[in-house]
Amino acid sequence: MGFAKDFVWGAATSSYQIEGAAQEDGKGQHVWDVFVKEPGHIAEGHTGDRACDHYHLFREDIKLMKEMGLMAYRFSIDWSRILPEGVGRVNEKGIAFYSELIDTLLQHGIEPYITLYHWELPYALHQRGGWMNPQMVEWFGEYAKLVAERFSDRVKYFFTLNEPQCFVGLGFLTGEHAPGIKAPLKDTFAMAHHVLKAHGRAVQMLRQYGKQDLVIGYAPTGSMCYPETEREEDVEAARQMIFSMSQEDRNWTWNVAWWSDPILLGHYPEKEFACYEKYLPKITDDDMKLIAEPIDIYGQNIYNGRCIRMGKDGKPEEVPRYVGFPRTAINWPVTPECLYWGPKFLYERYKKPIYITENGLSCHDVVSLDKKVHDPNRIDFLARYLHELKRAAEEVDLRGYFHWSLMDNFEWAKGYTERFGLIYVDYRTQERIFKDSAYWYRDVIRKNGEDL
Numbered sequence: 001m002g003f004a005k006d007f008v009w010g011a012a013t014s015s016y017q018i019e020g021a022a023q024e025d026g027k028g029q030h031v032w033d034v035f036v037k038e039p040g041h042i043a044e045g046h047t048g049d050r051a052c053d054h055y056h057l058f059r060e061d062i063k064l065m066k067e068m069g070l071m072a073y074r075f076s077i078d079w080s081r082i083l084p085e086g087v088g089r090v091n092e093k094g095i096a097f098y099s100e101l102i103d104t105l106l107q108h109g110i111e112p113y114i115t116l117y118h119w120e121l122p123y124a125l126h127q128r129g130g131w132m133n134p135q136m137v138e139w140f141g142e143y144a145k146l147v148a149e150r151f152s153d154r155v156k157y158f159f160t161l162n163e164p165q166c167f168v169g170l171g172f173l174t175g176e177h178a179p180g181i182k183a184p185l186k187d188t189f190a191m192a193h194h195v196l197k198a199h200g201r202a203v204q205m206l207r208q209y210g211k212q213d214l215v216i217g218y219a220p221t222g223s224m225c226y227p228e229t230e231r232e233e234d235v236e237a238a239r240q241m242i243f244s245m246s247q248e249d250r251n252w253t254w255n256v257a258w259w260s261d262p263i264l265l266g267h268y269p270e271k272e273f274a275c276y277e278k279y280l281p282k283i284t285d286d287d288m289k290l291i292a293e294p295i296d297i298y299g300q301n302i303y304n305g306r307c308i309r310m311g312k313d314g315k316p317e318e319v320p321r322y323v324g325f326p327r328t329a330i331n332w333p334v335t336p337e338c339l340y341w342g343p344k345f346l347y348e349r350y351k352k353p354i355y356i357t358e359n360g361l362s363c364h365d366v367v368s369l370d371k372k373v374h375d376p377n378r379i380d381f382l383a384r385y386l387h388e389l390k391r392a393a394e395e396v397d398l399r400g401y402f403h404w405s406l407m408d409n410f411e412w413a414k415g416y417t418e419r420f421g422l423i424y425v426d427y428r429t430q431e432r433i434f435k436d437s438a439y440w441y442r443d444v445i446r447k448n449g450e451d452l
C-alpha cells in the first residue's frame with residue numbers, strides 16, 4: 001500500500017515567476033509585464049523582468065531537478081513569448097526556447113507537464129477586451145493548437161488553466177493582480193463563462209492537433225474542507241462545505257464547484273446558479289457541451305483548508321482556529337488534513353484520476369553561516385502534508401504530486417518577499433542553493449514516500 005509504484009513526484013513553476021528575459025527575443029508583453037510597472041502594485045516595486053533568469057539558466061536548473069530526483073516538472077508557457085500579439089504571428093525564438101527546454105528535460109529523464117495558461121494574458125488581447133471578449137475562446141483555442149503542433153510530439157501531459165479562481169478573483173474583483181481591475185460582478189460572471197469555454201476549446205484543439213494520445217487536465221484551486229472528527233455528520237458537513245460557495249458576492253470566485261462542476265459534470269451547481277442568475281450571461285446547451293469536453297485527469301492546487309463540523313442546527317459550520325494556530329511565512333494556515341480530505345471529496349464527486357498540481361509554503365529562508373539553507377519548517381510541513389496524501393493515495397486514484405515550487409521566485413503581488421522554493425535563489429547573483437528540504441524531498445522520491 002501507500003503510493004502507487006508509478007506515482008509521479010515533481011515540482012512546479014510558472015513562466016513569469018521564473019523566466020525573466022521579459023523583453024528578449026521578440027517576446028510580446030502580457031498583462032503582468034505591464035501591471036508590475038505601476039507604482040504600488042508589487043511589494044517593494046519588484047518586477048519579473050529578470051526573476052530567476054531561467055530563460056538563460058534553464059540547463060543548469062534542469063541539472064538541479066535531476067539531482068533532486070524529480071520525475072516530472074510542471075511549467076507554463078508564456079503565451080506572449082510564442083504569439084507576441086496573442087494571435088497570428090508566431091515568434092520562432094520563443095518556440096525554440098520551449099522546445100529546447102522540453103528536449104533537455106527529456107534528455108534528463110524528466111517528464112514535462114505543460115500548463116497553457118498561468119495568468120500571462122497577452123497585453124494585445126487584453127486591449128481587445130481580454131476575458132471580457134467572447135472571442136477569447138477562439139484565441140485561446142488557436143494558442144492551444146500552436147502548442148499542440150509544436151510540442152505534443154514530445155509532451156504528453158497538459159493542463160489548460162491554472163487557478164481561474166485567482167486570475168478572475170484577484171485580477172478582476174479585488175484588483176490585486178494583473179490587470180488590476182475591479183469589475184462589476186456581472187462582468188466577472190461573463191468572464192468566468194468565457195474562461196470555462198476557452199478551457200473546453202483548448203481541450204478540443206489539443207486533441208485534434210496532438211501528435212500522440214495526450215493526457216489533458218485542468219488545474220484549479222479552491223479552499224479545501226476537512227471534518228473536525230471522523231463522525232459521519234462532520235464528514236458530511238465538510239463534504240457540503242467544500243462544494244458550496246462564499247456568502248459574500250464579491251468573494252464569489254473562491255470555490256471549487258463553480259469552476260469544476262461545469263467541466264466535470266456538465267452543469268453549473270444548481271443552487272448557486274439560481275442564486276447568481278441575475279448576474280449571469282446567456283448560457284446555451286452548446287456552451288455547456290463545449291465546457292464539458294472530456295478530460296483525462298484532474299489537477300488541484302491545494303495549500304490549506306477549513307475545519308468543518310455539523311452545527312447543532314444541522315448546518316455545516318466552520319470551526320474557529322485556536323489562538324496561535326500554525327501559519328506559514330505568508331500567513332497561510334498549516335492544515336495537513338486537506339491533502340487527505342481534499343482528494344477524497346474531489347474523487348468522490350468528479351471520479352477522475354487526481355494530481356496535486358501545487359502544494360507548498362513560504363518560509364523566511366536565509367543562508368546560514370555554514371552557507372547552507374536550513375528550513376526545518378518546510379520539512380515539517382511536508383512531512384505532515386505528505387503523510388496525509390499517502391492516506392489518500394490508498395483510497396483514491398492519485399497519480400502525482402507537484403511541489404510548489406522548484407525554486408524561490410516572483411510571488412506575484414508579493415514580489416520576491418516570499419520564498420516558496422525547494423531551492424534557494426540569491427537574486428543578486430542568481431546562485432541556487434539546495435535547501436535542506438530539497439535533500440529531504442529527494443529521499444521521499446527515492447523511497448516513493450515509504451517513510452512518510
Ligand code: FCB
Nearest residue numbers: 014162163166404411420
Ligand atoms: C498559487 C499560484 C502559484 C503561486 C502559489 C504560491 O496560487 O498558482 O503561481 O503563486 O500560489
